[in-house]
Amino acid sequence: MEQQNFMPVLMKKNSTNFFYQAASPILVAADCIIFGFDREELKLLLFKRKVEPFKDGWSVIGSFVEPNEGVNEAAVRVLGEYTGLENIFMEPLGCYGEVGRDPGARVISQAFFALIRLGEEETQKAQTHQAHWFGLESIPPLILDHGHMVHDALEKLRRKARYRPIGFELLPEKFTIPQLKKLYDAIYQRESDRRNFRKKILSMDVLKKLDEKDKSTSRKGAFLYKFDQIRYKEMIEKGIDFVL
């Protein structure tokens, strides 16, 4: 935390390595765009910034990368700090590196996007961190280029969800086919055919049917399924596409 922190990254300060000596260190941030699904709606986690500039503006969560942690590690740390969750699906979104993007300093941000299943606890926990889950339709203006990041994240989520079953990251371990359909319809903001959706997902053979039913949304009840990871890996190895 002291001033000396500005330099330790340069281990060979007085070496003859011209290129490394001439280089200028820059602040690097890891920002996480976090999506959640509460079985009804796709949501985005935002929080009220505590520091200037743009204090009290809405932003995605993030932190500067420490000298002794990798960029991915920093993202995992950030996610843990704000949500208390570990082992969350997360992957890199991109680098935001314009010179003037942060008036506070020259900061480069590596953005990530993460997917979370929302239960009661998660929604509650958000409150305690001055954070809030927003429906996709009601996202407030964001600071810096965070609006841009969120836009890119949504696009990536849509693209990604087509050929990797990341949708499953947003559902509980056991889920029904109508629930899965609802999620995909939320991601793509469309209304797909119930019967064809079922046919397609079942034909992929990556779902394990359970004997239990979920009766929360209909009188008849819908059978619960689990995602079959082993079968999915086989599919990928054989080069079969997963397109929903």
Next chain:
Amino acid sequence: MEQQNFMPVLMKKNSTNFFYQAASPILVAADCIIFGFDREELKLLLFKRKVEPFKDGWSVIGSFVEPNEGVNEAAVRVLGEYTGLENIFMEPLGCYGEVGRDPGARVISQAFFALIRLGEEETQKAQTHQAHWFGLESIPPLILDHGHMVHDALEKLRRKARYRPIGFELLPEKFTIPQLKKLYDAIYQRESDRRNFRKKILSMDVLKKLDEKDKSTSRKGAFLYKFDQIRYKEMIEKGIDFVL
């Protein structure tokens, strides 16, 4: 180039902004994985590193990001410095940010991949910079995590080429359908059906047929085509997929 370069990124050195003050700047590099196509084979541009550590090892081209340039700008500069080319197709690949990835210092690398049409000049020019074009089958061991970057770049190229016509970036303005097929077969390392390939690409209606023929590869000669950018943009807007 002087020592003062270490600090200017922090504009508010003595402000009350705790977070920014506590943050540790890090070296940021922009690295470019450059693919080229010489009408026969897909190739990768590598060069012999001039500085320690790993002097004389093969690496992709790159440079540290300057305080007064964006990360993307840095990539464009690097590409220009090494190839003399501008307006090249390039897009971000990802961030490589492990703590120990570069023993010379804590360096985070933002990687990009670029596509270049290879003529005589380009191949010659490479020589002058201690650079060399390698066929994909004969890539030498690379320094640091550059092998990893190249692997990722190839994967991304393959994925990307399926639904964006980036293949056209690798061909001259006028090209024949057999040439285009050869390129896609090189990217995917397969042998697709000549007739079906033609049918598919023509059905997309993004090629403008010219009256000229290219006779360099057959007695009969093959008609030359141009890529119809306007038509392509229309397609994208209508949400039509481009899959080869």
Next chain:
DNA sequence: ATTTTAAGTGTATTTTATACGCTTATTTTA
């Protein structure tokens, strides 16, 4: 004139996507 070869055309078959009617299990209500 005949052969050779890549380029180009056409067609038949299989696979996949889409549209949509019908049945089922269960709860509500009449």
Next chain:
DNA sequence: TAAAATAAGCGTATAAAATACACTTAAAAT
């Protein structure tokens, strides 16, 4: 307690796309 209502689930018919492969053509080489 029978009828109505509804989400879940099943099946089938049609359209579109992918694949396989036979055939024709243009021009140079023999």
